[in-house]
Amino acid sequence: xxRVLLVDWAKCTGCETCVxxxxxxxxxxxxxxxxxxxxxxxxxxxxxxPLICEQCREHPCVDICPVDAIQYDEGLCIFNxxxxxxTGCGACEEVCPYHGIFVSxxxxxxxxxxxxEPACVSVCYPKALQYVDVTDxxxxxxxxxxxxxxxxxxxxxxx
Amino acid sequence: xxxxxxxxxxxxxxxxxxxxxxxxPSQDFYLHLGGRGLNAKILYEGVPKGADPLxxxxxxxxxxxxxxxxxxxxxxxxxxxxxxxxxxxxxxSNIGGAWAKAFRRAGWDVLVVSGVSERPVYLYIDDDHVSxxxxxxxxxxxxRETNKELHRQLGGRGLDVATIGxxxxxxxxxxxxxxxxxxxxxxxxLGAVMGAKRLKAVAARGSGSTPVEDLGGLDAExxxxxxxxxHSVKAxxxxxxxxxxxxxxxxxxxxxxxxxxxxSHLEEGCKLAGTYxxxxxxxxxxxxxxxxxxxxxxxSVVRSGKHKGYSGGPEYETLASLGAGCGITEVEAxxxxxxxxxxxxxxxxxxxxxxxxxxxxxxxGVVPRDIADGIDLSWGSEEAVVTLLNLIAHREGVGDLLAKxxxxxxxxxxxxxxxxxxxxxxxxxSRVDTRVAKAYGLAFAVNPRGPDHLHAQPMAEFGHFPExxxxxxxxxxxxxxxxxxxxxxxxxxxxxxxxxxxxxxxLGICSFATTTSYIIDMPSLLALVKAALGADFTEAELLRVxxxxxxxxxxxxxxEDKNRQDVLPWRIxxxxxxxxxxxxxxxxxxxxxxxxxxxxELQGYDPKTGHPTREVLSSLDLxxxxxxxxxxxxxxxx
Numbered sequence: 001x002x003r004v005l006l007v008d009w010a011k012c013t014g015c016e017t018c019v020x021x022x023x024x025x026x027x028x029x030x031x032x033x034x035x036x037x038x039x040x041x042x043x044x045x046x047x048x049x050p051l052i053c054e055q056c057r058e059h060p061c062v063d064i065c066p067v068d069a070i071q072y073d074e075g076l077c078i079f080n081x082x083x084x085x086x087t088g089c090g091a092c093e094e095v096c097p098y099h100g101i102f103v104s105x106x107x108x109x110x111x112x113x114x115x116x117e118p119a120c121v122s123v124c125y126p127k128a129l130q131y132v133d134v135t136d137x138x139x140x141x142x143x144x145x146x147x148x149x150x151x152x153x154x155x156x157x158x159x
Numbered sequence: 160x161x162x163x164x165x166x167x168x169x170x171x172x173x174x175x176x177x178x179x180x181x182x183x184p185s186q187d188f189y190l191h192l193g194g195r196g197l198n199a200k201i202l203y204e205g206v207p208k209g210a211d212p213l214x215x216x217x218x219x220x221x222x223x224x225x226x227x228x229x230x231x232x233x234x235x236x237x238x239x240x241x242x243x244x245x246x247x248x249x250x251x252s253n254i255g256g257a258w259a260k261a262f263r264r265a266g267w268d269v270l271v272v273s274g275v276s277e278r279p280v281y282l283y284i285d286d287d288h289v290s291x292x293x294x295x296x297x298x299x300x301x302x303r304e305t306n307k308e309l310h311r312q313l314g315g316r317g318l319d320v321a322t323i324g325x326x327x328x329x330x331x332x333x334x335x336x337x338x339x340x341x342x343x344x345x346x347x348x349l350g351a352v353m354g355a356k357r358l359k360a361v362a363a364r365g366s367g368s369t370p371v372e373d374l375g376g377l378d379a380e381x382x383x384x385x386x387x388x389x390h391s392v393k394a395x396x397x398x399x400x401x402x403x404x405x406x407x408x409x410x411x412x413x414x415x416x417x418x419x420x421x422x423s424h425l426e427e428g429c430k431l432a433g434t435y436x437x438x439x440x441x442x443x444x445x446x447x448x449x450x451x452x453x454x455x456x457x458x459s460v461v462r463s464g465k466h467k468g469y470s471g472g473p474e475y476e477t478l479a480s481l482g483a484g485c486g487i488t489e490v491e492a493x494x495x496x497x498x499x500x501x502x503x504x505x506x507x508x509x510x511x512x513x514x515x516x517x518x519x520x521x522x523x524g525v526v527p528r529d530i531a532d533g534i535d536l537s538w539g540s541e542e543a544v545v546t547l548l549n550l551i552a553h554r555e556g557v558g559d560l561l562a563k564x565x566x567x568x569x570x571x572x573x574x575x576x577x578x579x580x581x582x583x584x585x586x587x588x589s590r591v592d593t594r595v596a597k598a599y600g601l602a603f604a605v606n607p608r609g610p611d612h613l614h615a616q617p618m619a620e621f622g623h624f625p626e627x628x629x630x631x632x633x634x635x636x637x638x639x640x641x642x643x644x645x646x647x648x649x650x651x652x653x654x655x656x657x658x659x660x661x662x663x664x665x666l667g668i669c670s671f672a673t674t675t676s677y678i679i680d681m682p683s684l685l686a687l688v689k690a691a692l693g694a695d696f697t698e699a700e701l702l703r704v705x706x707x708x709x710x711x712x713x714x715x716x717x718x719e720d721k722n723r724q725d726v727l728p729w730r731i732x733x734x735x736x737x738x739x740x741x742x743x744x745x746x747x748x749x750x751x752x753x754x755x756x757x758x759x760e761l762q763g764y765d766p767k768t769g770h771p772t773r774e775v776l777s778s779l780d781l782x783x784x785x786x787x788x789x790x791x792x793x794x795x796x797x
Contacts, residue, residue, distance in 0.1 A: 013454040015447035016257070020230035024374055030229060031264070031368030032317065041257075043340035044303060046446040046458035046471065123230065123381065125388055125452030126398065126445070 002077045002134040005111065005118055007050050008145045011128035014041050014048035018120035018129060022111075025119040033104050036111045037120050040099070050128060052120070053078065053100035053111040061092035061101050061110075069108070076116055077134075081108045163370065164188040164225070164692065166197060166268040169289065171282060173356050174215055174274030178289050188694070189704075190784055192665035193268060194224035195251050196708040198240035201271060202249065203715050204786045212244040212348075213330060213355035214275070221270040221321075221361070223259040224667020227449075228369030229377065229691050232384050232679070233669035235260055235449035237338070243347040244355075245332040245509070245564050246585040248723070249607045249715040250347035253664055254321075255448030255456060256339025261319040264365025276357040281322075283313060284363045294359035299325060301502040302337045309362050321361045324504025326552040327354035332564040333509030333587070334552075337501065341446065341471020342456065345506040347586065347608060348564075372693035380686045384672075384679055388452055393624055393676035397455040398445065400433025402475035407432035409475075410483070413739030416590050417483050418538050419515035420581050420730055423592065423739045427488040431478045433457075441494060446471055453671060459494055466491040466545075470498035473507075479590030480511025485518060486538030496544045503552035508611070509564060512587030514547050516565045517557070519579045526572060531557045581728045584609040588728050593746055594736050596620060598649040600746040601754040602656065604725040607712040614709075615656035618675045620649065626677035630655075644744060650757040658705030665708060707779045710762070710771050714781070714791045717770060721791075725755055725769060 016032075016039050023035040032038060037052040055078050062070045062079055069085035070092065072078075081101075088106035093099075101110040111118070113131075121131045132138050164185035171178055183197070191197040198220045210216035219241045226234040237259035243250035262270070265286045272282075279294040292312075297305050302324045309320050319339055326334035327350030334350030335343045344350075353359075371377050388394045396404040409415045410428035417425050429435055436442035436459060445454030460469040473494060481500070482493040500507045520526035521536040528536065531550075536543050550558025560568050565580035565587055581588045586609025593600035593610070598617035603610035619627040622641025631648075632638045634655055640648035656674055659681075663673045666688065672679045679687070681698050688694055688701075696704075716723050726732065727746050735745040759766050763775040773792050776782045782789065 010444065013445040013447035013451075015235075015449060015451050015454060017230045017232075017450050017452065020369075020450065021378075023368070024230065024371075024378070027368075028374055029368040029370040031366075033366060034368070038316075043446070044306065045469070046341075046444065048446075119378075123385060123452070125385060125394075126454060 003116075003131055004055055004077070004134045004138065005052065005113060005121065006130050006132060006138060006142045007052060007054065008128045008130070008142070009049055010145050010148055011126045012039065012048040012050050013126050013128070014039055014046070017123045018050065021119040021123050025114060034109070036102070036109045038102065051099040054098045056098065060095040060097070064091045064095050066091060073112075076113050078111070078113050080112050081110055083107060164694065166193060167266060168269040168271060169267050169284070170271045170273070171289070172274040173272060173276040173280065173358060176291055188225065190780065191708065192224065192662065192704055194222045194667050195238040195240065195661060195664035196704065197269060197665070198222040198238055198251060199249070199708050199711045199715070200785055201269070202240050202242070203711060203788070205271070205273075206242050208718050208790070210242060212242045212247065212352060215273065217242050217352055219272040219349070219352050219356065219358070221262070223263045223268055224665055225268070225692055226687070227259045227667035228263040229371055230450050231377070231381060231668065231687050231691060232388065233448070233451045233453065233672040234667055235451060236664065236667050236669050237262070238664050239336060239344045239349055241349055241352045243349070243608070244330070244351050245348040246609055248584060248719055249712050250349065251608070251664070251712075252336070252344035252346050252349050253613065254336065254338050254342055254344035255451070255669070256319065256342035257449040258319040258321050258338040258363055259667060260449040261317060261363040261365045263369065264367045265363055266365065266367055270361070272356060272358060275355065279357045279359050281309070281360040281362065282358065284361065286364070286366055297359045298328060301325065302504055303340070303502055305360055306340050309360060313362055313364070315364070317366065318362060318364045321363075322359060322504075323350040323353045324502060324552065326504040327351055328359075329552060329554045329562065330354055331505065331551060331554070331562040332567070332585075333506040333513070334504050335506045337504055341458075341501055342448065343501070343506070345508065346611060346613065350504050371691045373690045376690035377687070380683065380690050384683060384687075385452065387678050391624070391626070391676055391678050394453055394678060397453040397671065397676070400437055400442070401445065401455045401457040403431075403433030403436060403442070403457070403473060403478055405475045406478050406483070407434060413741055414592050414595050415483050416479065416592050418486050419484060419519045419579055420592065421519070421737065423736055423741065425483050425488055428483060430488045430490055431482045431493065436490065441490065448669070451669065455671060459497075461491050461494050464491060466495035468495055468498045470494070470501045472501065473497040476590055477507040477511070480508050481514070481544055484511050484515045484590055485540070485544055487541060487544065489541055492541035492545060496548060499545065499548040503548060505548060505552055508589055509587040510548060510551065511590070512581060513551070513561045513565050513568065514544055516569065516576070516580050517547075517561060518543065520572060520576050523579075525576050578729050581730050582609065583726050583728050584723075586610060588731065592736065593727065594731055594744045595741045596643040597646045597746070597750070597754070598643070598652045600727060600731075600751065601649055601758060602653045604727050604751055604755065605653065605657070605758060607716050610727055610731075613670075615653055615660050616670060616674050617649070617652045617656045619656075619677070620652060624677070626680070630677055644741070646750060646754050650754050650761055653758060654761050655702070657709050658702040661705035661708040662701055665704070703779070707781060710775060710779055711781060711785060711788075714771060714788060717791045725751075727751065
């Protein structure tokens with residue numbers, strides 16, 4: 001069965017362990033710059049949004065890439081960046097609705113699911129990140145989490 | 160040859176605006192580890208005896224341990240060290256959030272601030288670029304406003320701000336330093352030290368990376384720690400309810416200090432507990448310190464009514480001091496008090512303790528009932544708590560008296576009121592009733608800060624969790640010592656917890672992981688240090704580094720006052736618990752003396768005075784490595 005990495009905004013605590021684990025796995029040192037997941041932090045309202053490729057169906061990054069550097073991996077159901085082709089132009093970063101692709105040192109970085117065992121998921125104790133089988137329930141639950149979270153943010157801060 | 164175990168130290172003199180850098184050799188890592196341990200050495204050598212805590216001679220030292228920047232669970236704890244204006248003694252305060260990580264990623268390990276700025280200033284550390292900025296327009300602003308303004312001015316990702324609020328500017332004796340918005344270096348008035356230096360904030364941003372020695376090995380060790388977290392009851396409590404979870408248990412066991420330690424239980428105390436806060440929708444997801452899966456730090460909201468607002472927390476101590484201690488169970492009022500303390504930059508423990516002292520002084524007729532211009536000062540008065548916090552932070556009206564803390568305020572009002580100023584050495588006791596937990600009693604008495612839980616937290620004496628019982632069995636041969644109201648074995652427990660706490664602070668991880676929950680045990684810690692830093696320690700060696708720090712901190716205090724004693728507040732040592740199943744328990748002078756005698760023996764101190772001997776200083780390599788350490792020898796107590 002196909003699997004998908006789901007992000008539950010309501011559970012993220014902003015610890016950024018995922019960010020470090022990702023960069024560690026990819027580069028051997030811990031840094032945000034080299035990570036394919038980042039956390040948008042709003043400290044004042046304690047709102048933390050993990051930013052990562054959400055394997056979306058629309059994939060505007062693929063469509064806009066001028067050199068076709070983003071290719072589909074059938075096995076993992078995710079698009080990967082071909083490092084030799086990518087020019088680091090940043091067009092993909094501009095259009096990604098999830099802010100899930102980052103240009104760093106002349107190369108677009110995006111989640112590649114660590115070949116099926118995502119490092120970030122294994123360290124997420126609050127379970128904000130989960131790697132699950134693709135079912136209608138999973139996808140719907142994901143959408144509901146996001147809608148709930150947005151409602152909560154609105155009611156907490158702007159009521 | 161430079162090594163990743165060297166320390167990059169940033170010295171900032173606010174009087175001259177000189178910025179200098181220094182590299183300390185890796186030898187200092189093996190002696191002091193960094194963070195709290197290295198800070199203690201820098202403070203001892205840099206702040207002369209008798210220095211005014213609010214003068215230019217005092218140093219404000221920000222020390223980030225070597226594990227910070229790695230994803231080791233809880234590795235995000237900064238230690239800030241200075242001479243305290245509240246106590247006149249050594250003080251370290253620990254702070255979470257993400258400031259320490261930003262600072263380490265900017266390439267630094269330690270920031271030493273000296274001097275006094277002529278005008279309000281803030282410091283901006285952007286990788287290796289350090290700049291001074293005018294803070295006149297920020298002076299007087301709350302912690303939230305300051306954060307917002309600095310994020311607006313400096314913009315972009317990865318910025319983290321440590322700032323003071325109005326309380327620090329107005330030199331309140333229990334002003335704190337706040338980082339990452341709602342995290343506090345709460346105790347000891349370090350915010351007043353920063354305020355006296357006219358340093359409003361230190362903003363840090365780091366774009367660098369944190370390399371480690373053996374990444375694969377570290378990944379494996381981290382996985383083991385996370386696995387233990389999955390199975391830890393304590394970890395689940397932290398994640399779901401934060402430290403507020405504890406209120407319920409403490410109240411049900413009749414150990415909650417109510418009405419300034421006069422009572423031990425609140426009928427409706429469960430309305431202050433974490434479970435209630437979550438159930439009623441006040442408390443929501445955690446706001447974790449960097450790299451922390453436990454996420455004990457929470458965020459809470461009051462959606463409507465006169466106490467409408469939001470802030471980080473509340474912690475157990477806040478609910479106990481500004482709630483139960485004042486006889487308040489109306490949680491919305493306590494949440495408002497918590498929000499005010501966070502915004503004004505006030506330590507919630509001492510703020511609550513001082514208000515409780517005033518309430519009791521009014522109750523006993525030592526202070527006129529109308530001292531606060533008509534504010535109701537009886538137990539349970541929400542109005543008192545909410546109004547007084549503003550007065551304290553701005554030193555207005557009775558707030559000017561309270562801003563001095565209970566010891567000075569009681570001395571001004573009249574000596575008798577010192578009896579219910581629940582403080583020693585000028586520090587208000589944590590809202591922990593040590594009379595019913597003997598290891599805590601000893602730990603509070605020997606704490607170089609004063610009576611609180613942040614130099615040793617010997618929770619193992621309760622034996623609540625298998626991890627705790629295993630530790631007690633390891634240290635004492637049997638878990639029968641897991642009995643909080645007996646004194647046997649407690650000096651041994653305290654000593655281990657002190658050393659472990661010092662190691663923990665010095666490496667930059669959290670005492671909630673290494674003590675209290677005991678999730679990161681010694682074999683795990685040794686493996687993490689080895690994988691991350693390539694440094695080989697044995698258990699005994701690592702604890703020895705902790706002990707070195709504990710002794711050095713004691714030396715700072717004895718140099719200041721050779722007659723300083725290991726005591727608890729008068730009430731705790733002279734008035735037994737008045738009600739409930741634990742009625743009659745006390746930390747009597749005799750009981751404390753018995754535990755101290757054994758503790759001194761374990762530490763190798765002079766059995767009468769409790770002073771470290773030449774042999775101890777020599778065997779811990781303090782002689783010869785810390786300049787001026789001889790000053791504490793050969794000065795008999797008067």
